[in-house]
Amino acid sequence: MTLTSDTIATLAARLQWAATQTQAGAPLSDDFPDLAETDAYAIQAELLRRKGGTRAGYKLGFTSAAMREQMGVDHPNCGVLLAGMRLAEPHLPAGALIQPRVEPEIAILLARDLRGADLTPEQVAAATAAVLPAIEVVDSRYRDYRFKSVDNIADNSSAARYVLGAPRALSDVGDLRLVGVLLSIDGVPVDQGIGASALGSPLAAVAWLVAHLCARGEGLRAGEVVLTGGLTRAYALLPGQTACAEFGSGLGSVVLQHAAQPA
Secondary structure (H helix, E strand, O other), X not given: OOOXXXXXXXXXXXXXXXXXXXXXXXXXXXXOOOOOHHHHHHHHHHHHXXXXXXXXXXXXXXXXHHHHHHHOOOOXXXXXXXXXXXXXOOEEOOOOOOOOEEEEEEEEEEOOOEOOOXXXXXXXXXXXXXXXXXXXXXXXXXXHHOOOHHHHHHOHHHEEEEEEOOOEOHHHXXXXXXXXXXEEEOOEEEEEEEHHHOOOOHHHHHHHHHHHHHOOOOOEOXXXXXXXOOOXXXXXXXXXXXXXXXXXXXXXXXXXXXXXXXX
């Protein structure tokens, strides 16, 4: 299915309205059951054009089997990180999002541009300036997180906010495949994962992203951040709760507090 430019604009406006009004709606595929992935990325691009802002990097979605199983999605996708999505402080304001969930991730900061259809993890490692512990806050603009893969792509892969911990040299952390993480909410462990869950390696996940962008004539830029995908299932973070992702191998930890709703 190939949507007209008017329909793409209409569907992007529908998603933008849901986000600005913090009111989730029905999946686009309810009205367009044959929505194609190419159309979904076109809607995403139009949505981002409407939002405006500076691109800060990319986020990968569904790189782990746990996330694909949780959401009924069969392959990875990607969304764009805008500069305004990064939380300078580890505090998520109350009421800013519709239904926020948190995922622990390994973030990669690029030292130089990356392009190409067949990069190896070693080439990605050579272009890495630093690795960082991260918590991504996803927020679906669809009710109850009910969507198909194409809906999620159109919705910019549920991108909403993210917080980063202190950067570490890749050489100090070692093999990212072996980096474990424990996710806790209000001090209670809820899940654990390992770097290998991200398409076998966070570096391989970035290589997948570069190949995906290459097919569209695009690439990654020096200074951009890539969130390489959730290493556990995603967990709701209610107002007043605090999430903590503790990584092994010297990567460190990162905390995010969801502000309580005003009385």
